[in-house]
Amino acid sequence: MSPWLESSWRLVVEGLQSKAPPHAWCIVHPPGVVASELTDRLLRLLLCQNPAHHEPCGQCVSCRIKETHPDLVLLEPEGAAGMIKVDSVRDSIETAYTTASMGGRRVMLVRPADCLNQASSNALLKVVEEPPSGTVFVFQTALPGKLLPTLVSRLRMVKVPTPTHEILEKTAQSLGVSHDDMLVAETLLAEPMAIKTDPERLTLARDVLKAMARVRNGEDSQVVVKSFAKADALVASIVMERVCEQLIRAQFGDVSNPVTSTLVAPYPPVTLLYQFKERISEVKKQAQAGISVNAGLALGSLFAAWGFIWTRVQG
Numbered sequence: 251m252s253p254w255l256e257s258s259w260r261l262v263v264e265g266l267q268s269k270a271p272p273h274a275w276c277i278v279h280p281p282g283v284v285a286s287e288l289t290d291r292l293l294r295l296l297l298c299q300n301p302a303h304h305e306p307c308g309q310c311v312s313c314r315i316k317e318t319h320p321d322l323v324l325l326e327p328e329g330a331a332g333m334i335k336v337d338s339v340r341d342s343i344e345t346a347y348t349t350a351s352m353g354g355r356r357v358m359l360v361r362p363a364d365c366l367n368q369a370s371s372n373a374l375l376k377v378v379e380e381p382p383s384g385t386v387f388v389f390q391t392a393l394p395g396k397l398l399p400t401l402v403s404r405l406r407m408v409k410v411p412t413p414t415h416e417i418l419e420k421t422a423q424s425l426g427v428s429h430d431d432m433l434v435a436e437t438l439l440a441e442p443m444a445i446k447t448d449p450e451r452l453t454l455a456r457d458v459l460k461a462m463a464r465v466r467n468g469e470d471s472q473v474v475v476k477s478f479a480k481a482d483a484l485v486a487s488i489v490m491e492r493v494c495e496q497l498i499r500a501q502f503g504d505v506s507n508p509v510t511s512t513l514v515a516p517y518p519p520v521t522l523l524y525q526f527k528e529r530i531s532e533v534k535k536q537a538q539a540g541i542s543v544n545a546g547l548a549l550g551s552l553f554a555a556w557g558f559i560w561t562r563v564q565g
């Protein structure tokens with residue numbers, strides 16, 4: 251198991267050893283930090299028919315199932331909105347009330363739990379409050395603030411810490427991730443392991459930085475925006491926001507990272523960068539809330555503003 255997950259696993263074991271082991275868990279991890287390894291180990295342990303010292307035995311019928319376990323019910327986002335639908339929640343609750351097919355526990359995995367909407371959260375809350383016997387719930391999320399507070403109050407939270415730079419570097423080495431990929435992902439997305447967890451997102455993030463550099467070097471912002479293969483307002487706004495933060499920081503001290511090596515000084519005035527950052531936040535908030543923004547239009551206006559602030563560079 252990855253070294254940064256070990257302390258969290260100890261919390262899981264403590265919970266399982268307690269007099270009343272939780273029947274609903276929530277694994278909370280920093281964005282971009284791989285936590286599924288921990289969640290999957292908990293699932294295997296819960297489903298194992300013959301666990302020893304709080305480890306799955308690896309030998310029993312349950313442990314030897316390679317595909318999805320018949321007693322594991324998955325609740326995942328579906329459809330264009332990327333939400334966990336209330337109908338799927340109702341279906342899986344019905345399943346939870348039937349006998350587990352292998353005679354052991356039934357486990358319901360909700361991942362990522364922040365994709366529950368109001369209706370599906372309420373439906374789940376009822377069954378988490380009074381769970382059918384033998385059913386254990388496992389939620390996983392990087393955004394616990396998006397969960398219904400009444401639901402959170404019923405869950406045993408297990409936090410995964412943010413790994414230190416040293417641990418990350420070691421892990422990057424052992425996973426065969428290049429230091430450059432890790433640094434770019436950390437700087438642009440705050441997701442150091444994005445190359446493993448979401449390589450497409452990292453490619454998109456790199457494209458945004460490249461586009462920002464082109465506009466900074468005087469290319470027409472509207473032409474640059476049109477060259478985007480896929481306009482993703484959320485990734486673009488996250489990257490632009492982080493770039494702004496780096497440029498602001500760079501004016502107060504030495505900053506050396508992929509942003510400052512791509513966009514070299516002199517930089518636009520800090521006040522303009524702050525104003526620009528506010529505009530970006532608005533687009534980001536809309537994109538996060540799933541409000542269907544016209545991505546092309548929103549990005550067009552952001553990139554136009556980005557081009558404008560570079561005309562105000564002094565020195």
Ligand SMILES: [Zn+2]
Nearest residue numbers: 298307310313
């Ligand atoms: Zn087993």
